[in-house]
């Protein structure tokens with residue numbers, strides 16, 4: 001009798017273990033086919049015990065340093081892999097070969113530096129987040145020829161330039177975040193393939209100029225963020241064709257003039273949609289264009305009263321919108 005009970009118990013334990021297996025230190029939600037390993041002392045990817053049918057896997061705040069194709073093969077139905085805040089330093093080439101259904105890969109907050117060729121080929125990835133790593137160069141060869149990626153976040157890395165070929169492989173992109181890098185220029189034709197792009201975040205970089213043709217094919221842009229760069233001058237045709245733009249931020253740059261006509265194509269701006277604050281504007285005769293535009297479109301402008309003249313001395317600190325015709329004449333005098 002006793003023996004029988006023990007045998008039944010062992011048998012039950014065996015089946016329990018084999019049907020509801022779960023990697024040590026992780027939590028498993030078999031009905032949702034989800035596994036979460038949160039802030040536990042893992043140093044290696046927990047292949048052992050992962051249910052084959054896992055579709056969503058989160059491994060965050062652990063000490064794992066690498067993942068490879070071999071690791072991911074254990075879960076061939078995986079659709080989302082979130083690996084925030086680990087110590088990842090390397091990924092293997094063809095990482096995604098064993099997970100043909102993976103659409104979302106989030107590698108935020110790791111220590112990735114150089115990624116291998118074909119790192120993200122082999123799966124119909126739609127969302128890729130590489131935010132807050134140490135990447136210096138984004139390579140077209142990470143991706144397949146005609147990638148299905150619609151969302152790419154490379155913010156918070158060490159990029160200084162974008163190679164012209166990168167976006168040729170990413171024609172489906174709708175959302176591109178390159179903020180918080182060290183970008184000094186955007187090569188003139190590099191954005192041309194992104195005809196579907198809707199949001200482009202370039203804030204917190206070191207851009208000094210933008211070639212007038214750089215947005216020539218990105219006609220579907222609705223949001224463009226250029227806050228905290230070093231833009232000194234914009235060409236008057238820069239926003240030609242960006243008629244769907246609802247949000248544009250140009251604040252915290254070094255703009256002294258808004259060239260005549262620059263803002264005219266922006267017929268879709270939302271209320272408060274344009275930010276021009278914190279620029280050292282020179283209120284000479286040429287400010288007249290901006291002055292008239294602000295009078296007409298004040299509602300579209302964020303803190304319109306805070307767009308102020310830096311020079312000439314006599315107008316320093318005055319709100320552009322409050323200037324009088326008399327002031328504009330004063331501004332045109334030599335100083």
Ligand SMILES: *[C@@H]1O[C@H](CO)[C@@H](O)[C@H](O)[C@H]1NC(C)=O
Nearest residue numbers: 019020030031033051052053
């Ligand atoms: C996934 O597999 C585990 C065991 O491998 C099983 O317990 C679970 O019911 C399965 N989930 C679904 C939704 O099929």
Ligand SMILES: *[C@@H]1O[C@H](CO)[C@@H](O)[C@H](O)[C@H]1NC(C)=O
Nearest residue numbers: 038039040041042061062063
């Ligand atoms: C990762 O390793 C460090 C140093 O060995 C240790 O202090 C820390 O607790 C580990 N993290 C986790 C989540 O185990």
Ligand SMILES: *[C@@H]1O[C@H](CO)[C@@H](O)[C@H](O)[C@H]1NC(C)=O
Nearest residue numbers: 124145146147148149171172
């Ligand atoms: C690229 O892939 C899309 C679908 O994701 C397809 O519609 C398009 O024809 C492909 N383009 C080329 C050049 O293969």
Ligand SMILES: *[C@@H]1O[C@H](CO)[C@@H](O)[C@H](O)[C@H]1NC(C)=O
Nearest residue numbers: 194195196197219220221244
């Ligand atoms: C631009 O957006 C419109 C409206 O959302 C859409 O119908 C059109 O297909 C988009 N154009 C491209 C090139 O994706």
Ligand SMILES: *[C@@H]1O[C@H](CO)[C@@H](O)[C@H](O)[C@H]1NC(C)=O
Nearest residue numbers: 188189210211212213214235
């Ligand atoms: C912008 O790029 C085009 C094409 O490369 C070039 O011809 C033009 O001179 C550039 N404009 C400026 C202001 O550098």
Ligand SMILES: *[C@@H]1O[C@H](CO)[C@@H](O)[C@H](O)[C@H]1NC(C)=O
Nearest residue numbers: 277278303304305306307319
């Ligand atoms: C806008 O201007 C007002 C009045 O000069 C000032 O009190 C306020 O701090 C400014 N706001 C910002 C966000 O700069």
